[in-house]
Every structure is written in C-alpha cells, then in structure tokens.
Amino acid sequence: MNGEYLLFLNMEDILTEYESLKVMCNELLLLAKEVLGNNNAEARYSSASFDKILKYINENYNKSISLEELSEMFNVSISYICKHFKEKLNKTFLEYQKNIRINHAKYLLKNTQLSVMEVSEKVGYPDYYYFNRVFKVQTGFTPGKFKKMNE
Secondary structure, eight states: OOHHHHTTOOHHHHHHHOSOHHHHHHHHHHHHHHHHTOTTHHHHHHHHHHHHHHHHHHHTTTSOOOHHHHHHHHTOOHHHHHHHIIIIISSOHHHHHHHHHHHHHHHHHHHSOOOHHHHHHHTTOOOHHHHHHHHHHHHSSOHHHHHHHTO
16 A cells, blocks of 8 residues: 555544554555655664764763753653663763763863863862872873873
C-alpha cells in the first residue's frame, strides 16, 4: 500500500485497511522517510541533538552541569547522553567536562596574571584544593608549577 494513501484515510478506514499494527507502523515509517527525504534522518537528528549538548557544555564549562540537567534541557534521556559520549568521543561526560575545564585553566595560567585560585573559580572548580588535584592528575604538574613554567 502507498504511504501517501494513508494520509487520506480516517481512523476507521485505517483499522480496516491494515491487517496489523506492525504493517501500519512500517507504512508510516516509509512515509516519514519519504517526507524527510533521507533514510538517515534519525541519525542526523540524533547527531544534531548531541552537537547542541556539546555546544552547551563548551559554552558553560565553568558552571555546574549535571547529566540530569542536560537530559531535561535537551529532552533526551541520560542514557542517550552517556551513550553518545562513549560512541562519539570515547569518554564519559565527566571526563569531557574535566578536559575542557583543565584546557581552559592551562590557557588562563599561561596567558593571564590571574592567581591559581582565580583560575580555579573561573573554570568551574570552586574548591581550590580539588582543582589542584584534578589539574595535577591531568597534566602531571600542579597549577602553580605549570604557571611558573610558562611565565
């Protein structure tokens, strides 16, 4: 049966025309693919949603962002977000967030006169001591030593 035909049927006709829900759903799926013009529309939507999530994280790296907040904000499940981080970036959300913050911290330590504590706060680590630990694990140096090496 032609998908375009489905558009002109009322509910009663649809129920009598299709022998099962599965057949009707397959027909609707084909129609949706025709309308969207691409059999890969779901993958494009998925990628576009994830790109928006990444953009938001990149622009708000210095704020406290949770998976729950992202899930609500972008109307996707937490498992969707986690799955895409692993598949597309080969890291977790927290690893990605930490990398962005530490990269910005390295830039600020190299290119500004801000103190380590100020940098810590600017990149989203209000706890100076925790920032020091994370920075050292990521770079092999404390933020203070990194700053001195790049003066």
